[in-house]
Amino acid sequence: MGLDDFELEPSEHEPEEWDPESDLHDPDAPGLTIPAVETDETDAPKEVVETFWITVLVVNVAVFCVAVGPMLIYFEGWIREGAAMVIAGIALFGLAYRRYRAFMQGPPPEVDSNVADASSTPARSSESEASSADTHDRSDSSDSTDTHEDSS
Incomplete structure (x- = not known):
């Protein structure tokens, strides 16, 4: 029994196969017409693209090292080189x-210049603290009256 004993032509009872390229056929073109897809290269911020490709490169080199190292040890007997x-x-x-986690956490918070100035200046006088407290108390009381007016 050889390859010549098999009938490779479809029988008349089989349905026609669907041609996935039929909708891409252009009668005016000599071959298939592949639709063009326009994309904007600025879809992602530059820092995202840069971090992504650096991480991909580092992971590819890591996979290579982890895969080839044991082969050097087993097949060649190069224990030092394979272990390295x-x-x-x-x-x-x-x-x-580490690079991925640092990127996902975002940049470190920026130090506000007002906060830095406040920490370097001496403590405020009791007069300014009292006026701040009065202003804060007035805003709280106006908020509470607004709340009561909304509920009625």
Whole structure:
């Protein structure tokens, strides 16, 4: 029994197969017409794109090191070189994870210049504190009256 014994042509009872390229056929063009998709290259901020590609590169090198290191140890007997590659790969995975976590946490909060000035100046006088407290009390009382007016 060889390959010539099998009938590879479809029988007349089988339905026609759907051609996924039929809607892409242009009778005026010599071949298939692939629709063009326009994308804006500025869809993502530059820092996101840069961090993404750096992380992809680091993870690819880490995978290479972790994969080739044990092969060097097993097939070639190069224990020192293979172990160094595995350790380098693990360190690169850690670096990529650290970079990812730092990006997801966002930039460190900026120090407000007013806060820095307030911490460097001496404590306020009791007069200014009292006037601030009076202003705060008046705003609280106006808020509470507004609340009572809304409920009626």
